[in-house]
Amino acid sequence: MNIDSIRRGIVLDHIQAGHSMELYQALGLDRLPCSVAIIRNVKSEAMGKKDIIKVDDDIDIDLDVVGYLDPGITVNIIEDSAIIEKKHLALPRELKNIAVCRNPRCITTSERSLDQLFRLTDEKRRVYRCRYCDAELKGTL
């Protein structure tokens, strides 16, 4: 299977197989006017199988969203058909307006102007807690 290489844009590599659509939605790539290729179940020596997303434009990607969903993803910046930068991600220490607290008792459910803030409290278990009410962030974005 051939997907044309891009001249200028972004490639998200090493996405866990099956998770590319989640990332596609979370980053709002469905709203972009440019070409976006989602390649699933690509053979990978390190991962067995992986997904890849190619975006045919130089857009701003929210690296905190990518890092939160999967810190193992590599973000490649492409110019003149070559990788000019390879970004390795880590779990962000804080998430701002990326996820929503689902605790019905949290102040953020009634005070709508507040920033939604979460802090990383347990790196090993990838636990984020609401800065306001300490409820654990659960599920996907």
Added chain:
Amino acid sequence: MRHLIEITDLSRSEIAALLDLADDMRARPRDYGDTQKGRILATLFFEPSTRTRLSFESAMLTMGGSVLGFSSADASSTSKGESLQDTIRTVACYSDIIAMRHPKEGAPLAAVQKADVPVINAGDGGHNHPTQTLTDLMTIRREKGRLDSLTIGLCGDLKFGRTVHSLIQAMSRYPSVRFVLISPPELRLPDYLIQNLDDAGIPWESHERMEDVIGSLDILYMTRVQRERFFNEADYVRLKDTYVLTPEKMRLAGPDLRVMHPLPRVNEISPRVDDDPRAIYFDQVRNGRYVRMALITKLLEASV
């Protein structure tokens, strides 16, 4: 600007200094009679309270200061749809320091984002209640002479009991403290607090029967099952009388046990226990006034 949102906002040395000042205020209240003259405390109680609001007001009045505020959300512009942050900005124009109780968890953190006067969390939903914890620490230190090397039993609603959460956070910072958690399965301590204890290597054990462990405790901290925290009345009715401390159960305890309760109580401590010298919950109430005097003083000093 210093605020008090959760008990861990204060270091151990700051807590020690606060308790020293509170002890002195309790011993010689008249010496502090005009130390806050000309200053105004606003008490914003979006949720009802007797003890906490009155103890804040009593604390400020004892020091010669003045008090304004409201005691229910219906009496504020919140009933007209005003946001919490707008209310706080407004009240900060009329006062030097704010004590706030709010039913939503995390409300104090939202408040301090817009406040240019010190804000004290006087309870936010089932989350935190740091001034009750200061009261508890003052009471324990006066009774036991220390805050370390204690076995502390916490009994009742450990899930929604904000006083329990704050007390555990505070006592976790002292060496050789052990927690005995007594609750029905439905009202166990939240997982994140258990995780914190485990991460810090602090010993704890969980029990359902008070009688099994009361003999091993230095402190028994009783709590009320709070009707206002339940979405389902049937669950409340089923759980509300799980624990009742009686003179018969007190016979199983040692002579040095001290029984505390943040009050108000409903049925969880029989009035027949009140005259037992080991029951110190009304002395605990008294300490609440002096520790809040000390806190107001320290926060206003820090904001000058």
